[in-house]
Amino acid sequence: MISDLRSDPAQRAGAVLTIDLGAVVANWRSLRDRVAPAECAAVVKANAYGLGVARVVPALAAAGCRTFVVAQFEEALAVRAVAPDARILCLGGLPAGTAPDFTANRILPVLNHLGDIAAWQAHARAQGAALPAVVHIDTGMNRLGLGPDELDTLAGDLARLEWVDVRVWMTHLACAEADSPMNGRQLEDFRAAVARLPAAERSFANSSGIFHGPAAHFDLVRPGCALYGVNPTPATANPMRGTIRLDARVLQVRNVDNAMTVGYGATHRVEARGKIATIAVGYADGYLRSLSGRGHVFVDGVAAPVVGRISMDLVTVDISHLPDGAVTPGGLVELIGPNRPVDTVADEGGTIGYEILTSLGARYHRVYRDPPPPEVA
Ligand SMILES: Cc1ncc(COP(=O)(O)O)c(C=O)c1O
Known part of the structure; x- marks a missing residue:
């Protein structure tokens, strides 16, 4: 039996998916x-x-x-x-x-x-x-x-x-x-x-x-x-509105020194002193493994590259270029949204927007924004 939960489910979740x-x-x-x-x-x-x-x-x-x-x-x-x-x-x-x-x-x-x-x-x-x-x-x-x-x-x-x-x-x-x-x-x-x-x-x-x-x-x-919100006109600008936003939680921020590697397979080598943020989302959530070393998350509108291999529940991001305190444990970073439309995430992952959408994870805390009420004539 589960005891009464007093915390906010959005706070407990690794990521929050907002659907407009x-x-x-x-x-x-x-x-x-x-x-x-x-x-x-x-x-x-x-x-x-x-x-x-x-x-x-x-x-x-x-x-x-x-x-x-x-x-x-x-x-x-x-x-x-x-x-x-x-x-x-x-x-x-x-x-x-x-x-x-x-x-x-x-x-x-x-x-x-x-x-x-x-x-x-x-x-x-x-x-x-x-x-x-x-x-x-x-x-x-x-x-x-x-x-x-x-x-x-x-x-x-x-x-x-x-x-x-x-x-x-x-x-x-x-x-x-x-x-x-x-x-x-x-x-x-x-x-x-x-x-x-x-x-x-x-x-x-x-x-x-x-x-x-x-x-x-x-x-x-x-x-x-x-x-x-996927672009139906591949050769021209997207005429549709984006419909989702995915924000994931920062679990840890750590300093790394050169000669260190990040993640499984030690595929990413740090070249200078820097900072890595670990984010609570992974390929089990549909954040595709093919985004390893290719994807970007956004912190207050500034891009931060995904470095190292994406694992089942975690993504590591290089935030060395961001000021101290810009990313803190418990905070959220944008994975999909105004700065990273679904089609861009798909391009980075070598797939199509359809696959990004239909892979959206079951563990996300979902928030639905209702349409505005119809105007009364
Ligand atoms: C028969 C059929 N009609 C319509 C659609 C919708 O296609 P789209 O998402 O490209 O608008 C699909 C999607 O695969 C389909 O299989």
Whole structure:
């Protein structure tokens, strides 16, 4: 049994993750306005890209978002639990035996191949009613969705769609760059595919696709990363607002002399007298080991380099250039935030913002900032 705790959980935690739901909502609104009259959904798979589905979904639903997209059935249930009226699309197809659970919870399966379509048809026929679903047409990812041969089979035998109430035909873009020749090919193939099929909503663009121009918007767009502040326009400045801030606690500050090394493997050698701060975050928190010797934290807006290897729970930072007293045990330093956007941390770690977000640690103390109340007219 745990005794009564009297201390502040934020004080006990190694790091504090602040999530600005107002920024998430502002990002969604700006995308919604950009694509209107198309509908703007929100992709909230992987726990809303690490930000927390239980808080992100209600905030977006209150702002007017009606459609949410997840990858797996359990994620769809987590959305349903907090958004009773939302339309929920589940990208991962129709695992065997799950069709009744989709129907009972009003979750739309995204049918990815002819086998999925046949299984949904059989389920609907057994219910005696056409049942709603989404169908994914592959136009170049070669990952999920009906390939060209399956599309030919379906378009040549529309009886396969009897009892299947297709609400949305969707495809997914391979390239984020607006000038990739792949985009035009996928657009053409998608247009040609839906022209062979019964009318329904069409959905083409993810976050980056939204910035490829109105031809990519169709009826429904599916942004994920842009909602959470990752740059959807890799070649130009980020049009989205940052949504998270990660501050981690200083555990110890120590003087080091030349000829000393720092951390596992003794990979960092101190070249002159200096100061090292040890911070309570590590790769177990999603602060990637690949940031070893490459990342930066910020102290009152001044960068301090990560030195030595990142370990499971600790990061060591060279603060020799900072005045005495600038960093003290118990204080916080910025790892992600206005000085270090998610995309910059990702670049330093040799990855993408998506991975930084979806790796955000379970040990962080989370603080949610609610969106401002709606203005009364
Ligand atoms: C099918 C599908 N649609 C939309 C998205 C959202 O993509 P993004 O986060 O790039 O906006 C994803 C994410 O991987 C996806 O798999």
